[in-house]
Amino acid sequence: MEQIKTHWQTLPMGSSLSQPDLLHQLIEEAEAIVIGIGAGMSAAAGFTYVGKRFTDAFPDFIAKYRFFDMLQASLFDFEDEREYWAFKSRFSLLNFFDQPTGQAYVDLRQIISDKNYHIITTNADNAFYAADFDMNKVFRIQGEYGLWQCSEYCHQQTYQDESLIRQMAMEQSDMKIPANLVPYCPKCGAVMEVNKRDEEKGMVEDDHFHEQKARYEQFLDENQTKKILFLEIGVGHTTPQFIKHPFQQMTQANPKSLFVTMNQKDYFTPHTIRPQTVRIDEDIADVLHSAALHE
Numbered sequence: 001m002e003q004i005k006t007h008w009q010t011l012p013m014g015s016s017l018s019q020p021d022l023l024h025q026l027i028e029e030a031e032a033i034v035i036g037i038g039a040g041m042s043a044a045a046g047f048t049y050v051g052k053r054f055t056d057a058f059p060d061f062i063a064k065y066r067f068f069d070m071l072q073a074s075l076f077d078f079e080d081e082r083e084y085w086a087f088k089s090r091f092s093l094l095n096f097f098d099q100p101t102g103q104a105y106v107d108l109r110q111i112i113s114d115k116n117y118h119i120i121t122t123n124a125d126n127a128f129y130a131a132d133f134d135m136n137k138v139f140r141i142q143g144e145y146g147l148w149q150c151s152e153y154c155h156q157q158t159y160q161d162e163s164l165i166r167q168m169a170m171e172q173s174d175m176k177i178p179a180n181l182v183p184y185c186p187k188c189g190a191v192m193e194v195n196k197r198d199e200e201k202g203m204v205e206d207d208h209f210h211e212q213k214a215r216y217e218q219f220l221d222e223n224q225t226k227k228i229l230f231l232e233i234g235v236g237h238t239t240p241q242f243i244k245h246p247f248q249q250m251t252q253a254n255p256k257s258l259f260v261t262m263n264q265k266d267y268f269t270p271h272t273i274r275p276q277t278v279r280i281d282e283d284i285a286d287v288l289h290s291a292a293l294h295e
Helices: 019-029 039-044 052-057 059-065 070-074 081-097 103-112 162-171 207-223 244-253 271-276 284-292
Strands: 032-037 117-121 138-140 148-150 192-194 228-233 258-262 277-280
Touching: 019 103, 019 228, 019 258, 019 277, 019 284, 032 103, 032 207, 032 244, 039 103, 039 284, 052 059, 052 070, 052 081, 059 070, 070 081, 081 162, 081 192, 103 284, 117 207, 138 207, 228 244, 244 258, 244 271, 258 271, 271 277
Parallel strands: 032 117, 032 228, 117 138, 228 258, 258 277
Antiparallel strands: 148 192
């Protein structure tokens, strides 16, 4: 801890502070905060991909394909575009258009509202919109469930049609939407799909995406030499290249920085940054709600 003692008054290791108090103090001390949000944050807000929320929405798809969870189902190669959109229309309503406000997100917004911060998230749901975040400070690197893209990636533009999504969900039968409701690309005629990143083809990244990316990179550039807190919340190891690894690399590059990971799972942390690392392993929703009470 010798490296941290010269920069952080709050000593994470060996501190007698509770985890919510520790989080609050570290946020107060930071000159800049970069927040990475993963699936564990939405799960903490109740937006789980397993259990009753999943089984209530997709009993027919579970019976046919024996899906274990919504993530597996969302990545499945359905038999045709009518079945694909029968699933995706319900999925988009559940996880975007009709998803309620999550208390964990409200608490986080309250904690950081007057701070110098920026957010990067791999989540594609509506949680930041619903919790009334300043969306100019949120970079959605993995797309949005409410947007569509050409399945052939023929051009870099996304689309949205909530009314058609609702019509698909309402008029589907036998796990298929009517053929006349299938959306097609206005440029090449290929079937449209939900905006998402493919491991091989990447993702349609429109002007709005690049504006988000530019604002995030500008924040990193302007604050790179400051006493910066890299706060990772609910980030696993599915896509570590977007949040976990960059946060760890930027922590190593700045001796004044601190890497704080909020996760009940203990993921590997490189030895080089362990003196600059704090792990908060209590329930995310509870810690954020308690920390918000300080504000």
